[in-house]
Amino acid sequence: MSSPHESAAAGLDSGAASVTPAVAVVVVAAGSGQRLGYGIPKARVPLGGEPILMHTLRGIVAAGVARQICIALPKGDGELRRLCEEFSTELVDGGPLLTMVDGGATRADSVRAALRAVESGTDAVLVHDAARALTPETVFHRVVNALAAGAAAVIPVIPVVDTVKTVAVTNGDDARIAPEIVTGTAPREDLRAVQTPQGFELATLLRAHEAAESFDDEQSAAITDDAMLVELLGVPVHAVRGASQSLKITTPLDLILAEGLLEGPLGIRWVEG
Ligand code: C5P
Numbered sequence: 001m002s003s004p005h006e007s008a009a010a011g012l013d014s015g016a017a018s019v020t021p022a023v024a025v026v027v028v029a030a031g032s033g034q035r036l037g038y039g040i041p042k043a044r045v046p047l048g049g050e051p052i053l054m055h056t057l058r059g060i061v062a063a064g065v066a067r068q069i070c071i072a073l074p075k076g077d078g079e080l081r082r083l084c085e086e087f088s089t090e091l092v093d094g095g096p097l098l099t100m101v102d103g104g105a106t107r108a109d110s111v112r113a114a115l116r117a118v119e120s121g122t123d124a125v126l127v128h129d130a131a132r133a134l135t136p137e138t139v140f141h142r143v144v145n146a147l148a149a150g151a152a153a154v155i156p157v158i159p160v161v162d163t164v165k166t167v168a169v170t171n172g173d174d175a176r177i178a179p180e181i182v183t184g185t186a187p188r189e190d191l192r193a194v195q196t197p198q199g200f201e202l203a204t205l206l207r208a209h210e211a212a213e214s215f216d217d218e219q220s221a222a223i224t225d226d227a228m229l230v231e232l233l234g235v236p237v238h239a240v241r242g243a244s245q246s247l248k249i250t251t252p253l254d255l256i257l258a259e260g261l262l263e264g265p266l267g268i269r270w271v272e273g
Helices: 004-013 050-063 076-088 107-115 137-148 174-177 202-212 217-223 226-232 252-263
Strands: 023-028 067-071 095-101 125-130 153-159 165-171 180-185 192-194 198-201 238-241
Touching: 023 050, 023 107, 050 067, 050 076, 050 107, 050 137, 067 076, 067 107, 076 095, 076 125, 095 107, 107 226, 125 137, 125 202, 137 153, 137 198, 137 238, 153 226, 198 202, 198 226
Parallel strands: 023 067, 023 125, 067 095, 153 238
Antiparallel strands: 125 198, 153 192, 153 198, 165 180
């Protein structure tokens, strides 16, 4: 039997004069998940009867693009570590290597901790939020295809349906009327909502994160994804089509939506029952 990496490589290469890179997927799962209100790390919150992280890992393995999955876990979370170890025993021969590391105080710290554990010989890294438990395989394939075609950075995006405005905190007389005032309207046709997995040439991502290590607290807090750091280097970031079911489970409403997606006609096939 061919390994998941080989079989995916065959599919990904079809029709394109490109070389499939050796890919590691970094999964950032060290967030507290406070906005979900469960009082436990988000990666452990049940979805369809299983922790969110298990869905995310199964999705990555099913996509067949990774030779290694590096997971940044909440520091000292023995339960999640045990679940990951159990999951790694389920993987078939030739499947991805699973590596667990302690995450950091910020998302970027967690990415850096995982990057330190990436095996030598890796060409490209996909950074994926554990909270995007239902990302379809096709999104992973589009990202890896763009890397194989020569992109140094690629992100999955979806169109924005709401009108988006910029605002400022009001003061003086305006503050008596409302807490914020509109300062502008961004042209919606140019806007995209950004998802993960975000794919990068390994050397580019390492350079971007090295630069970010000298950021002050305010600058660090403003970093919400990895592509931002690569943009700061002046490296072009390409955009491919994401998927609406690749939502980041953040609020109780997102969890209800994700449960509905699992139960609906597009239900994820590895959920039993
Ligand atoms: O909080 P936010 O929505 O930005 O989190 C996005 C992802 O980053 C989540 O999957 C979360 O687990 C992860 N994260 C992390 N380490 C942190 C903060 C967030 O791995 N310190």
